[in-house]
Amino acid sequence: MLSSACQDTIRAAVWLSTKPVGEFHRIQEISEALDLPFHFMAKSLQKLVHAGIIISQRGAAGGVTLSRDASEITLLSIIDAVDGSTFFDACVLGIGNCESEKPCALHSQWDKWRQEMLEMYDAMCLSEITDDILQRRIKRI
Template sequence: MLSKSCVYGLRASLFLASNRDQDYVSIREMSDKLNISFHFLTKILQQLSAAGLMESYKGPNGGVRLTKSGSQVNLFEIIAAIDGVEVFTECALGLPGCGTEKPCPLHDKWADARDGIRKMLEETDLVELAKKGKKQNLRITADGSFEWE
């Protein structure tokens, strides 16, 4: 449902939200800790910066950080910045014009599910997930090597 870029963007955003002091974090450090290609992660972070969710700083102490508190950034904003909102508006069968007047066979079920998922994403912020991840030692890397700060 979500692109690999989007999944990595969510993981990087969680990483930054777990950085309590909100300092700039090196993209190389983030790349290494999250096991994401540096160049791929850089492109993803550029998208999030263009959307106003992150800001970057160049130089020896440079890196990226969230533009606002992680408690003010919900998952939907990150998904919208990377993958767009089409998954929350388009027909599940890809039919143009699908809606209440000319629905597809899956329209009602998909509309309910998609609206529920969107609501959950809008109501879930980064700090909430970062705290849960730290408290329960949940993983955000494939091999579970990431350790919450």
């Protein structure tokens, strides 16, 4: 449901959340750890910098780090930074003029699911996923 770019960016944010806040990590290190292309990772993480989710620092000791504790970063904030809100605003069937006044066949059901998904992503923070990883409930990011 989320774009692959968004999923991979969430993985990168989760990876960063396993490290101390304020400890900078090179994008190359993150891309190697997650087996993702460097240029893709750099572009994706730049979106998180613009959204204020991570901090970027240049230089020999540079890299990226979370801007705040993982418990303060929701999945919805990352989704908004990478994919925008179009997924939650658009018709599930891709019908351009689907709206409340002229709904498609799935509009009312999608409206309920969309609201549930928004609430779920807004309630889930990075620290919850990090806890699963640190307790080895998730074996791989």
